[in-house]
Amino acid sequence: MATLWSKISAVLPVNEEQFPLHFSDKVESSVVETLKRCRQQLYSDAASSSRMLDAQIILDFSWEKLNTGTWRHVDKEWRRVYSYGCLFKVAALCREDPSAEEVQQAVRICDMGLLMGAAILDNILQVIVGILQSEVRKSAKEEDESEHAEVKRIKMDCPRVPVIKEELAVPRMKCPSLESFSTNYLLPLKPVILEGIIDHWPALNQHPWSIEYLRSVAGCRTVPVEVGSRYTDEEWSQTLLTVNEFIDRYILNKRGGKALGYLAQHQLFDQIPELKDDIRLPDYCCLGEGDEDNITVNAWFGPGGTVSPLHQDPQQNFLAQVVGSKYIRLYSPEDADKLYPHQSQLLHNTSQVEVENPDTERFPQFAEAPYLECVLQPGEVLFIPVRHWHYVRSLELSFSVSFWWS
Structure with a gap:
């Protein structure tokens, strides 16, 4: 660890004068003064206790600002203050x-800044967390044989795959041209499984995604985790765990009915560039109206048995399956009345019906709604047209990536 500080200091501004601290008047002058004191301590021989105390003051004060009111109303200035803290x-x-332990704590603090803060100094927290992660990997002990055996056992589990009737199966196409996809599926808004379009992903060949790989590139990183088999359950909640903690608690311990997995949306790939480098945007996204910056990339990782209730999204969706398999059922937006959406504004895009065990007395018309279904396997991509209702159940340990675009 002796050279750790030299590596970190090498990516900091060379002196106080080149370390900007500019904020609007929305940030109290007393906070700005504390930030300036922290900056001065960074380039001096101040006592460790003073550095720690002033940094914690900034974190505590800005954290209160971040958690007052709704997230969309949090001013970006306070997110920047939190990142500086x-x-x-x-x-x-x-x-x-x-x-x-202190290095691991520093990794967690960087992740909190990346999740809750805003980019500062050319996204310096991302750079520093990469340095820290290298130190963690160097000092990490080899997994013992029992852990390897358990991982191997999980990989060998064989899921019960539903039988898909031919007349209900989502159609499939292998590497259609952009024109063919647009004419036959995008414009008429018809679901289709695209085969062979992500075979070049490193996640499927050079760096096959697995529990071991995820541990190696992201085990010490803190990510948002959704706890509960589905987000409509009363016991559903959100928390923050390291990837290693999530794997140990919800994958290896077989608590599949208790965790949806972790969903970090675009943040996961921003946080962990190694994973982002393992995937590519599907070429068909170029048919959208926006540029790449307007495409939202979501990560979905969790054990078998987790469910996304029947719901619809306001954008087109490419759901790419990387690890494991998923059962998916799709309904046209034209049949929304038969799907009994929740009446509340919060869940208006989600059906009240349990798709694979419907209450026919409460929801008598549900059985009349036509649908398509499929089992999505690794290397396949499902096109879910905008506002199409879809139900998803993981049949086994699963890692998927979805691309939302307009």
């Missing part, structure tokens, strides 16, 4: 021969 706290932790 994270930076100063990490610097305080790593300045003097940090322990392995």
Whole structure:
């Protein structure tokens, strides 16, 4: 760990004068003064306790601002303040021969800044967390044989795959041209499974995604986790765990009925560039109206048995299956009345019906709604047209990536 601080200091501005701290008047002057004091301590021989205390003051004060009211009303200035607080706290932790526990704490603080803050100093938290992660990997112990055996056992589990009737099967096409896809599926808004369009992904060949790979590139990273078999359940909740904690708690311990997995949406790939480098945007996204920056990339990782209730989204969706398989059922937006959406504004895009075990007395018309279905296997991509209702159940340990575009 002796060279850790030299690596971190090398990516910081060279001196106070080149370390900008500019905020609008929405940030109180007392907070700005504390930030300036933290900056001064960064380039001096201030006591470790003083660095730690002032950084924590910034974190505590900005955290309160981030958690007052709804997230969309949080001013970006306070998100920047929070990121600076994270930076100063990490610097305080790593300045003097940090322990392995302190380095892990610094990684978590960086992740909190990446999740809750805003980019500062050319996204310096992303750079620093990469340095810290390298140190964690160096000091990590080899997994013992029992862990390897357990991972191997999980991989060998064989899911019960539903039988798909031919007349209900989602159609399939192998590498259609852009024109063919647009004419036959995009414009008429018809679902289709696209085969052979992501075979070049590193996630499927050079770096096959697995529990071991995920541990190696992201095990120490803190990510948002959704706990509960489906988001409509009363016991559903959200928390923050490291990827290793999530795998140990919800994958290896076989608590599949208790966790949807972790859903970090675009943030996961922003947080962990190694995973982002393993995937590619489907070429068909170029048929959309916006540019690449307007495409939302979501990650879905979780055990078998987790369910996304029947719901619809306001954008086109390419759902790419990387690991494991999923059973998916699709309904046309024209049949929404037969799907009994929730009346509340919060869940108006979600059906009240349990698709595979419907209450026919409460929802008598549901059985009349026509649908298509499929089992999506690794390497396949399902096109879910905008506002098409879809129900998803993981048949086994599963990692999917979805691309939302307009």
